[in-house]
Amino acid sequence: PQDHFKVNCISFSCPFFAVYQVFENVAEKYDVMNDSMTLGIHRVWKDILVHKMNPSPGTLLLDVAGGTGDIAFRFINYVRSVRERQLQQKLRHHQNLSWQEISKSYEEEKRNPLGDSQVVVCDINREMLKVGKQRAQHLGYCEGLSWVRGNAEELPFDDDKFDVYTIAFGIRNVTRIDLALEEAYRVLKPGGRFLCLEFSHVSNPLLSRLYDLYSFQVIPVLGEVIAGDWKSYQYLVESIRRFPPQDELKAMIEDVGFLKVDYQNLNWGIVAIHSGFKL
Numbered sequence: 001p002q003d004h005f006k007v008n009c010i011s012f013s014c015p016f017f018a019v020y021q022v023f024e025n026v027a028e029k030y031d032v033m034n035d036s037m038t039l040g041i042h043r044v045w046k047d048i049l050v051h052k053m054n055p056s057p058g059t060l061l062l063d064v065a066g067g068t069g070d071i072a073f074r075f076i077n078y079v080r081s082v083r084e085r086q087l088q089q090k091l092r093h094h095q096n097l098s099w100q101e102i103s104k105s106y107e108e109e110k111r112n113p114l115g116d117s118q119v120v121v122c123d124i125n126r127e128m129l130k131v132g133k134q135r136a137q138h139l140g141y142c143e144g145l146s147w148v149r150g151n152a153e154e155l156p157f158d159d160d161k162f163d164v165y166t167i168a169f170g171i172r173n174v175t176r177i178d179l180a181l182e183e184a185y186r187v188l189k190p191g192g193r194f195l196c197l198e199f200s201h202v203s204n205p206l207l208s209r210l211y212d213l214y215s216f217q218v219i220p221v222l223g224e225v226i227a228g229d230w231k232s233y234q235y236l237v238e239s240i241r242r243f244p245p246q247d248e249l250k251a252m253i254e255d256v257g258f259l260k261v262d263y264q265n266l267n268w269g270i271v272a273i274h275s276g277f278k279l
Contacts, residue, residue: 024127029227030068031131036222037233045271046168049197050074052264052273053164057083057115062162062187064152064180065170067128069135072119076141079117114144120162122150153179157187164188168197172243181256188278194258196249199240200265200272207268215240246272 034042050071055061057079063071123129129147136145150156152167152174165184174180184194202208215237223233244252246263249272253261258276265272 024125028127028131029229030128031070033223033227033233036226037219041267042169045197045266045273046070046074048266049166049168049195049273050078052275053078053166053193053195055079055082055117055164057086057117059117059163060161061117061119061164061166062122062155062157063119064122064155064165064167064184065124065173066121066166066168067123067125067132069121069132069141071166071168072121072132072145073136073139073141075117075119076114076144079114079144083113083115118144118146120146120148120157122148122152122155122157124149124151153183155183155187159186160189161187162189162192164193164195166195166197169199171196171198172239177244177249177252178256181253181258185256185258185278190278192278194253194274194276194278196253196274197271198249198274199243200249200269201243201245202269204268211270212241246274249274 038045053061053075055075055078059075059079061072061075063075066072121129121132123132126149129149133147136142148156152170153176165188167180167184171177171180181194188194202211219237220230220234223236224230227233243249246265246269250261250263253274253276257278259279261274261276263272263274
């Protein structure tokens with residue numbers, strides 16, 4: 001049978017430490033550049049990822065390569081909204097509650113707004129984590145959120161620990177995709193879910209040519225103008241082109257043991273969300 005695993009090195013001239021340097025260089029401008037490169041659509045893609053996750057109170061999420069906190073903050077907001085709806089439904093079904101009981105319910109909600117949910121953000125890059133922590137402090141995200149420096153290919157967590165594993169725009173930058181997928185499988189609980197949001201391959205030939213033109217001619221220029229860094233954004237574009245197409249990544253996810261693996265193309269395949277379960 002065909003071996004779907006490849007030693008997915010960035011290139012022989014750009015080993016691990018060079019890739020690390022790329023993200024250290026762009027950390028401060030990373031979110032601004034995401035807005036510029038995608039015309040803000042990356043925000044919608046991340047919203048779709050979290051809605052697809054559909055976390056309930058009590059969910060333990062590991063977000064890998066999530067240093068700036070985009071997925072973590074969305075997860076917290078989503079769980080908070082679920083908790084608020086649950087409280088409102090409870091009060092509607094118990095309209096004969098006294099004001100003391102209603103007040104007690106709201107006090108309990110304030111003490112535990114996430115319903116024991118937690119998100120652990122794991123990123124190998126110190127600068128990306130630094131930016132994420134600063135954003136969390138500025139936006140008021142404190143409870144249920146922790147930050148860990150770690151390698152996706154050798155996660156510093158016990159087996160069978162998390163309910164959900166997410167990685168958004170990160171897996172194409174690991175040196176060995178197969179090792180990262182094996183680690184995702186290892187740290188998930190039985191019944192846990194793997195979700196990957198990543199740039200992918202456009203199937204329409206005309207749109208693909210237009211997308212390539214934008215990627216190679218426009219994005220590096222934006223990198224230079226906004227972040228003062230042409231080379232880092234040139235690398236980001238090239239890493240997208242080298243990344244496996246949707247069906248090949250699906251097969252790689254299945255090869256480590258995930259079941260019910262599928263993917264959803266967004267915006268004609270510019271990005272795709274892959275999903276699988278540890279059963």
